[in-house]
Amino acid sequence: MPEVVDQVALARLYGEPLFALPQDLYIPPDALEVFLEAFEGPLDLLLYLIRKQNFNILDIPMLSVTKQYLVYVEQIRKRNLELAAEYLLMAAMLIEIKSRMLLPPKKVAEGEEAEDPRAELVRRLLEYEQMKLAAARLNAVPQYGRDYLKASIFIEQSLQPRFPEVHLVDLQEAWRDILKRAKLVQHHKISRAELSVREHMSIVLKKLQGRRFVGFEDLFDPEAGHPVLVVTFIAMLELAKETLIEITQAEAFAPIYVRLAYSPS
Incomplete structure (x- = not known):
């Protein structure tokens, strides 16, 4: 410590007061700069x-x-x-x-100020x-982006899936397959019966009730004979025409499914 201790220290080096700058201290000209x-x-x-x-x-x-x-x-x-x-x-x-x-000051008119x-x-x-x-x-004034941000919420809404439409050719092929299956179990008993399209429309709707999808073939009973198959097929076409059922398939050449038409609540 120096003999004179009442001086103001210039700085502190390792905790000790420094009252004078070292002789070999070099300070670059641009080390200190006063910013106005x-x-x-x-x-x-x-x-x-x-x-x-x-x-x-x-x-x-x-x-x-x-x-x-x-x-x-x-x-x-x-x-x-x-x-x-x-x-x-x-x-x-x-x-x-x-x-x-x-x-x-310049001379001005009376009553006027210079x-x-x-x-x-x-x-x-x-x-x-x-x-x-x-x-x-x-x-x-509060500014958007500086003082506050808008809260954003992303809600993922479940969208109703849209399946590709069933082409007429696919429907015809499915119908031919059902006829082939019906021929395998055909009977030679001849009888007369009155078949109602409206009645079979109700039967198809009952089979679809409470089920998401039903295979196209599952709606037909090959043992019932050709007349019943034809009427059932006509009933299905009428239901599709009246948009009461939807006939869909996941992709081309995939199995055909039938379901009740979706009606938003």
Whole structure:
């Protein structure tokens, strides 16, 4: 520890106070950089200087404001010459206003006030301040994506499957297959019977009741004989015509199924 202990330490190295910089310490020129407050332009900087020191914007002390403004511009010019060009233009305007204020005022007619060289600058500052306050109020309004997000819910709806339509050729082939099966169990007993299409329509609907799918062949009874098979087939066609049943198949050349027509509730 040094003999003088009431000094302010420059830093701490491994927990020990450092009162003087080492002789062999090398600090690169660009290691430390002072960042000024970010301004959106010359008017923003000028308004900041006026409000910071509570100056009356209608009676701006041009000498004090111009000096402070030039100090900021000099710092900006060292870091970015292109950025400083816009600020230098405002600096020239401030110097011009200050020069005009040193000159004797122009003579005006009686009853009129002499024009203030600061009037145009004051007008621009007031307009800029109004726009800046309005922008701040708009920015305070909650924005979608910044302050909140919309909740989204994905609902997976069960869609009614749509099967390919059964072509007439497929239906004819299925009907021929049933006739072939009926010939294998045909009887030679001749009898007279009255067959009702409406009655067989009811029989088909009863067989489909409470079942999702029924095979096309399962709706026919080969032992009942050709007349019953024909009437049953006609009854099935009538039901399909009246959209009371649906005749479907999963894919081409696949087995044919029959079910009750779907009616949305």
